[in-house]
Amino acid sequence: MSQANILVVDNEPNIRRVLKGLLEQKSYHVFEAEDGVDALTLLKKEEIHTIITDLKMPNLDGLGLLQALSSQYPDIPVIMITAHQTVDSAIRAMKMGALDYISKPFDRDEMLMIVRKALEHYQKRKQMPWDEALNSDLVTQSPQMQSIKSIIQKVADSPSTVIITGESGTGKELVAKALHDLSQRKEKAFIAINCSAIPATLIESELFGYEKGAFTGAVTSKPGRFELADEGTLFLDEIAEIPLELQAKLLRAIQENEIERVGGLKSKKINIRLIVATNRDLKGDVESGRFRQDLFYRLNVVPIELPPLRNRKEDFEPLVDFFIQKYNKRLEKRIKAIDTHALDVLKEYHWPGNIRQLENVIERMVLLSEGTTLQVSNIPDEISQITSISIPAFHPDKLSKTGSFKDIVKETTGHVERNLILKALEETHGNVSRAAKNLGISRKSLQNKMKEYGVLKP
Secondary structure, three states, X not given: OOOOEEEEXXXXXXXXXXXXXXXXXXXXXXXXXXXXXXXXXXXXXXXXXXXXEEOOOOOOOHHHHHHHHHHHOOOOOEEEEEOOOOHHXXXXXXXXXXXXXXXOOOOXXXXXXXXXHHHHHHHHHHOOOOOOHHHHOOOOOOHHHHHHHHHHHHHOOOOOOEEEEOOOOOOHHHHHHHHHHOOOOOOOOEEEEEHHHOOOOOHHHHHHEEOOOOOOOOOOOEEOHHHHOOOOEEEEEOHHHOOHHHHHHHHHHHHHOEEOOEOOOOOEEOOOEEEEEEOOOHHHHHHHOOOOHHHHHHHOOEEEEOOOHHHOHHHHHHHHHHHHHHHHHHHOOOOOEEOHHHHHHHHHOOOXXXXXXXXXXXXXXXXXXXXXXXXXXXXXXXXXXXXXXXXXXXXXXXXXXXXXXXXXXXXXXXXXXXXHHHHHHHHOOOOHHHHHHHHOOOHHHHHHHHHHHOOOXX
């Protein structure tokens, strides 16, 4: 993001001035509003990437603003500031959609860290697959997704821990949200945290909270995500990124149903439903010593593995149709359909970025299309011209000279996948786990592909 636009909403001019100065030092562009009403008026004129708002304000307070934002501007993350240091207000704000919560007087470094996290969340949210499709109904025409939907329905109301695995972009957070929404905890908080987005030095205080004076900059006490999720659901995305030294404390919290804040002297009982996700091969991390075996077994109670888009052919056309309608509305376009030839090209592409990548491609096609039907000419070159990808030992002249267009594309895709795998294995000296990580797929997926293409470790 070249220049991020931050909106500061507070009825105290001094607070706005302090935040404006702090944020402009980091080259952020800052807008100001005195209350929620002014903020909503400004949002009609300017593109805002993150909102920092006070809780207590005249006319329209922070919670009222949050409620309006959730329906009108759901992609914009909100950071709530308040002098009222209660877990209840934090839970209420985050349940209504606030990304994070910070108390007055706030620490400048902590504020900047939260703002960076919010901007990363904004970019991720703009790319999030299924965000609306899941609310209407999970796209489950493929056998794999039918099976996953059945598992979700069976275990949603269970207190058992669920671990969701799959490649990046397959919709793990949306499945976690579905598990929460179908449970008796649906009226309570759903708290999500991306463990890879938090610096290793701060993740303990993010998860468990901290007491005043626990470390430099801890000018107030703050509840962690475990406390905020009490009686509700806690979703830990990218669980494999939890530092090894913190995994023992996480295991104790899960087993004992209690946590202790950083710098605290007493434990606090909690009642949460824990859901975790990863695109890594946790079994491989256990074998290499990067992840505790006892924690892995404690998490791996109900595993749900999301298939990559290339293995969900029955879901492809409904997803394309959904994204066309979504971006028709957002971009004020009138695309009625996609050409059969163009759909065939998209179907045969290998989609390393999965549904997230598909959504981005359809958005681009809808935006640039001049007619009412999406054509092959609207497809980005990196997808339509597969044979132009520079891969060692790939010779297009060796492809079949006969067969349908789909057969030729399928054969080409196979050549590309096989050579990508060979290259990744060569670069990692035959380490399957590392090769899978570099390719952005699970170790199991890579092993299946190696078997399919007859690839042996070098």
